């Protein structure tokens with residue numbers, strides 16, 4: 001049996017809770033994995049305690065101050081044991097997975113949603129089909145969030161290993177996000193508006209609900225293309241972001257195949273559309289045939305009272 | 309005057325229905341096109357050439373059927389079109405090994421590719437190729453400027469960053485600020501006459517093999533309600549039945 005190692009999912013130099021899901025994914029191969037925490041301060045690795053790790057290594061390097069693919073892959077490679085590596089499936093982690101796999105001459109499998117023995121399943125053709133591959137040896141696998149139930153317990157002692165990275169690019173400017181809102185790619189709940197919202201000003205109704213339930217606000221391509229005020233960063237779909245939240249609420253969105261490509265793997269889908277024949281209803285767990293003008297105020301009032 | 313290479317891949321049209329026959333996807337009835345993000349990569353490569361001079365070569369790894377997308381790239385203005393002849397399945401390791409050799413043989417100094425291919429959705433090729441070549445890589449670029457060296461805007465941490473990359477580098481392209489140009493009549497005529505240079509490179513064995521394709525598990529039919537008042541009930545169900553609030 002090959003050893004399995006988890007590269008912790010990081011967010012603002014802190015271990016992201018989804019790392020516990022990666023540990024659970026790694027355990028399908030056998031023992032509790034070693035977890036490597038890329039950090040600038042070893043204290044960050046304490047965040048990996050109680051997530052079911054077999055052991056925890058703080059990989060400490062100035063290279064981890066911000067993301068550079070070459071810098072991260074080389075700094076991690078130097079302190080990561082050989083074996084099968086598991087990473088998260090955020091766009092940064094997929095990039096790192098690909099780069100470290102190439103460094104080790106391993107194949108990389110992205111966006112795994114199931115692991116059984118040496119068989120790994122991931123979506124292909126924008127989720128229109130699932131592909132199962134067999135591993136003949138160690139590989140690098142990025143694992144989608146909200147798939148494996150988080151592991152718990154395990155090691156809490158941290159070994160610190162200093163490492164150096166070959167940083168190849170330099171950041172000349174960090175640009176603040178246009179809004180302080182949650183990013184659709186990271187949020188656990190996403191509420192998106194389409195052309196059916198009628199005007200970009202009406203997105204305030206989506207924002208109000210988002211604030212009540214801690215959601216990110218997304219948009220269809222038609223909304224992004226039609227209205228300058230709706231930035232591409234909000235676009236969900238084939239040429240936008242792929243999201244995998246536990247709840248996706250589509251408002252005034254028809255459900256074109258390219259939109260579905262970005263959100264069909266959401267755990268629960270709610271659709272609000274005035275057209276009962278809109279294709280989005282075929283994918284909705286809960287469909288409401290109504291205009292958003294009728295439905296959103298009711299939804300917001302109910303959610304507000306539920307959330308206390 | 310950089311020697312610029314842009315990677316393009318042929319994939320099923322994103323509007324196409326994907327059928328599974330036995331345990332493999334069946335693409336026989338599907339229209340094949342250039343992967344959408346590769347169109348942004350081609351555009352960025354052409355803008356790079358316009359700013360810095362040099363040459364743009366469109367490169368694909370695939371069967372003869374892929375010549376069509378190379379001609380499409382030619383029609384919008386690339387200088388050379390090259391295909392590494394290869395059929396069948398390749399894992400990321402095999403594909404990137406072949407691409408690294410092709411880029412080296414072509415003397416590439418800069419590579420653009422798509423953020424993710426529409427079939428794999430992986431986003432592995434750009435960073436993986438860069439690692440094999442020992443180059444810098446920046447993924448998911450949304451814009452680029454070329455005066456005073458290559459400077460790219462791409463997501464970094466919680467927002468975007470302006471990143472300076474030394475050449476050689478691999479940049480993968482998201483849909484961004486650049487509008488993709490359309491072919492003109494002259495381009496289409498030139499593409500008709502152009503011939504594809506075919507390279508043959510030995511493909512290493514894959515360590516990963518496809519076991520099966522399947523359609524995604526069908527969702528149980530959802531519940532549908534009429535009228536906006538139903539939103540109250542749906543909110544309750546989201547909490548009590550779906551447990552997502």
Ligand SMILES: Cc1cc2nc3c(=O)[nH]c(=O)nc-3n(C[C@H](O)[C@H](O)[C@H](O)COP(=O)(O)OP(=O)(O)OC[C@H]3O[C@@H](n4cnc5c(N)ncnc54)[C@H](O)[C@@H]3O)c2cc1C
Nearest residue numbers: 194195196220221222237238239240252254259274291292
């Ligand atoms: C290569 C390619 C890539 C693409 N990538 C993407 C992508 O990444 N993301 C994406 O979303 N699309 C993408 N598209 C576009 C996609 O095909 C659709 O055109 C787009 O998703 C439609 O957006 P929409 O549903 O908001 O608009 P429409 O199709 O115009 O639908 C609007 C909906 O709103 C409903 N409506 C109207 N008024 C109301 C009201 N008052 N209350 C409630 N409902 C109302 C209507 O019944 C309708 O169903 C892509 C297309 C191509 C060709």
Ligand SMILES: Nc1ncnc2c1ncn2[C@@H]1O[C@H](COP(=O)(O)O)[C@@H](O)[C@H]1O
Nearest residue numbers: 315368369421422424425430431432433
């Ligand atoms: N067979 C191929 N030939 C040429 N370029 C490819 C090939 N496969 C992938 N690419 C390039 O790499 C990008 C990302 O592909 P992927 O890593 O499969 O998501 C694509 O958008 C193409 O630009």
